[in-house]
Amino acid sequence: MPSIRVQEAPFDVAAEMAALTAGRTDIGALASFTGICRVDDGLAAMVLEHYPAMTERALARIAEQAMARWPLTGCTVIHRVGRLTPGEPIVLVLTASAHRQAALEACAFLMDWLKTKAPFWKREEPREGPPRWVEARESDEDAAARWTRTAG
Amino acid sequence: MPSIRVQEAPFDVAAEMAALTAGRTDIGALASFTGICRVDDGLAAMVLEHYPAMTERALARIAEQAMARWPLTGCTVIHRVGRLTPGEPIVLVLTASAHRQAALEACAFLMDWLKTKAPFWKREEPREGPPRWVEARESDEDAAARWTRTAG
Amino acid sequence: MKILYFAWLRERLGRAEEEVTLPPGIATVGALMGHLATLSPAHAEALAPGKGVRCAVNLDFAGPDHPVAEGDEVAFFPPVTGG
Amino acid sequence: MKILYFAWLRERLGRAEEEVTLPPGIATVGALMGHLATLSPAHAEALAPGKGVRCAVNLDFAGPDHPVAEGDEVAFFPPVTGG
Numbered sequence: 090m091p092s093i094r095v096q097e098a099p100f101d102v103a104a105e106m107a108a109l110t111a112g113r114t115d116i117g118a119l120a121s122f123t124g125i126c127r128v129d130d131g132l133a134a135m136v137l138e139h140y141p142a143m144t145e146r147a148l149a150r151i152a153e154q155a156m157a158r159w160p161l162t163g164c165t166v167i168h169r170v171g172r173l174t175p176g177e178p179i180v181l182v183l184t185a186s187a188h189r190q191a192a193l194e195a196c197a198f199l200m201d202w203l204k205t206k207a208p209f210w211k212r213e214e215p216r217e218g219p220p221r222w223v224e225a226r227e228s229d230e231d232a233a234a235r236w237t238r239t240a241g
Numbered sequence: 242m243p244s245i246r247v248q249e250a251p252f253d254v255a256a257e258m259a260a261l262t263a264g265r266t267d268i269g270a271l272a273s274f275t276g277i278c279r280v281d282d283g284l285a286a287m288v289l290e291h292y293p294a295m296t297e298r299a300l301a302r303i304a305e306q307a308m309a310r311w312p313l314t315g316c317t318v319i320h321r322v323g324r325l326t327p328g329e330p331i332v333l334v335l336t337a338s339a340h341r342q343a344a345l346e347a348c349a350f351l352m353d354w355l356k357t358k359a360p361f362w363k364r365e366e367p368r369e370g371p372p373r374w375v376e377a378r379e380s381d382e383d384a385a386a387r388w389t390r391t392a393g
Numbered sequence: 394m395k396i397l398y399f400a401w402l403r404e405r406l407g408r409a410e411e412e413v414t415l416p417p418g419i420a421t422v423g424a425l426m427g428h429l430a431t432l433s434p435a436h437a438e439a440l441a442p443g444k445g446v447r448c449a450v451n452l453d454f455a456g457p458d459h460p461v462a463e464g465d466e467v468a469f470f471p472p473v474t475g476g
Numbered sequence: 477m478k479i480l481y482f483a484w485l486r487e488r489l490g491r492a493e494e495e496v497t498l499p500p501g502i503a504t505v506g507a508l509m510g511h512l513a514t515l516s517p518a519h520a521e522a523l524a525p526g527k528g529v530r531c532a533v534n535l536d537f538a539g540p541d542h543p544v545a546e547g548d549e550v551a552f553f554p555p556v557t558g559g
Contacts, residue, residue: 103255106275114280114327121273122345123258124559128266137558140482140551143535168558175266180559189352189476190384193274197345200559208532208551209558210483222484225528225555232342276476289475292399292468295452320475332476341559352476360449360468361475362400374401377445377472 091152091164095144097171100181109163109185116162118192122182122200128175131216137170137179140208144168151202155184158198159191166199168209198236205233243304243316247296249323252333261315261337268314270344274334274352280327283368289322289331292360296320303354307336310350311343318351320361350388357385394463396429399470402446405439415463422448423457425467445472477546479512481522482553485529488522498546505531506540508550528555 092109094100102123110116126135148166155164165183173179182199186192211223244260246252254275262268278287300318307316317335325331334351338344363375397410419428426446430437440446448455449468461467480493502511509529513520523529531538532551544550 101255102258103253106254110277110328117277117279119273119275119277120348121271121275122341123271123273124341125262125269125271127269127339138483139558140480140532140553142549143532143551146535176262187279189274189276190349193345193349193352196272197349200341200345204559205556206537207558208482208553208556210554211557212483222554223557225557229559290400291475292397292449292470294466295449295468298452356476357473358454359475360399360470360473362471363474364400374471375474377474381476 093148094167100167116185117187118189120184120192120196124180126173126177133216134214135173136212138210139170143208147207155195159195161186201232204229245300246319252319268337269339270341272336272344272348276332278325278327278329285368286366287325288364290362291322295360299359307347311347313338353384356381397468422459480551505542
């Protein structure tokens with residue numbers, strides 16, 4: 090039921106929202122999160138590498154977890170790979186539910202787990218100097234862990 | 242800085258997202274919540290009444306609270322009034338920030354406070370029988386109260 | 394003093410607003426509600442304690458102890474249900 | 477057994493994958509990492525404890541005690557940083 094995609098192309102948030110809600114009359118709440126490539130410290134580009142055979146499987150598992158934990162009517166996860174320039178969207182998560190708390194919590198959950206349990210790696214290309222691999226942040230681990238502490 | 246609107250017309254989520262992020266290079270996270278008129282128990286329409294002189298002021302205060310509590314680059318709140326049919330969007334909240342947790346938390350906060358601190362009233366028109374005013378839910382009060390218990 | 398009513402209060406009272414002269418000694422939202430309840434049986438019923446009626450004075454939410462004075466815009470309505 | 481490397485592991489080792497014959501007695505992710513570390517100084521450095529290298533066996537994340545066997549696809553990579 091979840092819609093999972095890994096792609097180089099940009100995504101169309103409005104089209105994805107329409108697809109998730111089309112033909113449904115039981116959706117009262119639609120939450121979204123868009124992650125965007127930020128202009129930090131002279132960043133020229135960001136290259137997203139992934140583990141193709143594993144990626145969609147990992148995302149599907151994360152989405153299934155969200156569907157099992159919250160009464161969602163559906164969810165969409167799109168993650169881009171390849172070379173992205175500042176201002177470009179990287180990731181989209183959409184969650185739909187009868188009620189707002191389920192949609193909002195599941196959206197936050199999906200992002201937290203995606204950040205720690207999906208095989209993507211970011212390499213930053215500064216305008217000057219060699220590229221550098223982005224290091225994992227402990228705060229992302231903490232954010233992901235909160236969903237295993239709560240009954241959720 | 243927050244963009245606040247009360248209107249009868251539908252809103253365009255993609256256009257609002259574009260407006261909130263246009264010309265900014267410091268946004269890494271964009272969260273949205275769309276509330277939709279649900280088809281419950283033979284509902285024919287929903288009429289949203291409000292207190293015009295007070296509404297935008299109340300929404301602006303709620304948005305200012307969000308801007309003060311989280312490091313947002315901006316936020317948008319649009320609430321529709323008048324007669325809406327099932328499937329139509331009622332409310333839109335957008336929050337933009339450098340980081341995802343701020344955007345997601347502020348989005349949930351805005352919806353929780355809007356549900357309890359903005360002067361809107363819903364009247365449901367069933368397909369059969371007289372219209373009925375929607376009653377406030379205690380769970381909405383509880384959801385709003387959690388933001389006063391936490392340091393936020 | 395202008396009193397506004399919204400949602401089911403407006404419907405039950407058959408009016409969206411009315412002009413009321415503040416009697417001496419009425420200086421709070423709670424006292425004003427008590428006074429309004431004496432105006433008609435419909436007022437008494439709509440503004441009875443336990444109906445959960447909320448108030449705004451000059452466009453801000455106001456509890457029963459909030460002061461009211463001639464010239465204020467005072468609104469009564471049910472708990473809000475937007476969003 | 478096919479071993480895959482991603483991100484800076486791939487760069488440091490100069491290869492995205494390699495075929496490795498599992499020596500007798502090597503039956504867990506942790507033991508396999510120890511074996512791989514003997515293949516070259518670059519392997520030893522990249523796979524050293526403390527580098528925080530993660531593993532997936534047959535497309536699922538796997539801890540050091542996870543079993544590995546001939547025919548498995550085993551991948552090593554840094555902590556993930558997507559999203």
